[in-house]
Amino acid sequence: MSRAVRYRQFGGLDVLELQEVPEPHAGPDEVRVRVTAAGLNPMDWQIAAKPEMAARFGITLPAGFGSDFAGVVDEAGAEAAGFSVGDRVHGAAIGRSVADFVLVKTPTTTLWRTPESISDEVAATLPVAGLTASAALAAIGLRAGDAVLIGGAAGGVGIFAVQLAKLAGARVLGTASERTFGFLRELGAESVAYGPGLPDRVRALAPEGITAATDLFGREAAEAALELGVAPERISTVADGPALPGVHATGAVDAKPGSLERIADVIRSGELTVPIAATFPVEQFREAVTMQAGRHVHGKIVVTL
Template sequence: MARAVRFERYGGIEELRVVEVPTPTAGPGQVVVEVVVAGTNPGEAKVREGMFAERWPATFPSGQGSDFAGRIAEVGAGVENFQVGDEVLGWTDERAAQTTHVAAPAGQVTPKPAGLSWEIAGGLWVAGTTAVGATRAVGVKAGETVAVSGAAGGVGSIAVQLLRRAGVRVIGIASAGTHDWLRSFGVIPVAYGDGLIDRIRAAAPDGIDAFVDTYGFGYVELALELGIPVDRIDTIRDWDAAAKYGVQVDGNAAGSSVEALAELAASAAAGELEIPIAAVYPLDKVQEAYRELEQQHTHGKIVLRP
């Protein structure tokens, strides 16, 4: 038997349970991975609460989680490039990563580079590929200035580094506790709250060329007020504002590919991409993990160890 996170109906954190389930088997083209670390992401909390019940409904009992890293435990028919025991990271689209054993298409896993920690590998796919999609959407050129809201969160902390690597000046909107961390990458930190637009203008007197919003709640309007054209604003959260103003919404779906995941993993292993691990919880403490995540002040990633 395997153990996996389950919830039986939409609701609060108390709906999350860890239960025994049949160990999955590898269908054709699939691998089964014995999970060492699984990621957590805010979108999963929204699914559990029923906020996406129309757009992306859950079927009950529902599993949870997309990102994972672990060792191949079984290889399905037709899979040539992996063997039992290989260390990999990857993702599932079945809301099934938070478990001891997950089945996934072999095309959604990639070898874990030596030197990449399990914690980083297990939480990389959603945040990493979303940062790739969102930063690519605003089409930056070296020498430009880009503002990022939620700059030290799971997605934001990767987005600011990708932008810095592209030769961009980055204004990182975040609370004071992460300003030193942001500065260590050459990001100019700006605190959110009253007077934010004046602080941004003071930090970037020549103007802001593009805006990557990972937080929502008014940042699209702020970007428009800063005079940024709609095709150079991307929000991964505020779809209402996007529909109203015509700004971009590229995120995970736009940035995801196994190649992009492999590239992020290689960069992190080489020390060119830093992913802060805010907390590691045992799988049984999944409720505590989401209690912390849902405060919306995570610096980097919160991950689970089955």
């Protein structure tokens, strides 16, 4: 037997259970990953709570939980391609990652080798958040000299977007709560409080104007950018809900090939850091999900197995 966080009905935290399940084994064209760490994302608990969101990702009940994972390949089918037993890997398996084992069908575009200098805890935070940040910035054609407003800059996706934008040569203004300002300064962003009056605060901070924006939390930053005269095609959003006219709605699936490898490279070089707000053993997964769902986390939350 093995362990997995699962749920039999949609709902809040109380529907999630750490269950004993039959140990899975790799099929002919699959590899099995012994999971050591799983990074949490807001989409994980949203899928578990909202049937309509689960349907978008092909999740049906009963279901597993989580999307991102890291670990070691410990079984490989005779026809498995690209990976071998003993490979350290990280990947995305929507609705399946918080478990002792994850099966991945090969060949695949959702499993990557983990560089030697990157820990499993860090690797487990990369797929969804890293690819989403990369896609959000690519959608607006971010370039050196831009002044970009990033909504939700201190969140799990924001920490990647802020640093990637800085590496691209942009000036970064990030929305956050005031208690997060110091954290964002360490990442290279100029902080601006979210909430009513955001356009005026951005105008005061950047009187020469902003040229681009990405909203990683809702629509407030995107709407502020429109009010400040930013062209819709230079604004992106990643949250659910009705799209703003002309604004790019994007997500991890839109990331360009090689995006995650490039993120791993700048982590290895020390140009990008991944703040991990907290780690919890899988037995304390409820505490981890509660912290994630609070949406006031500075960095990523990781469950270890």
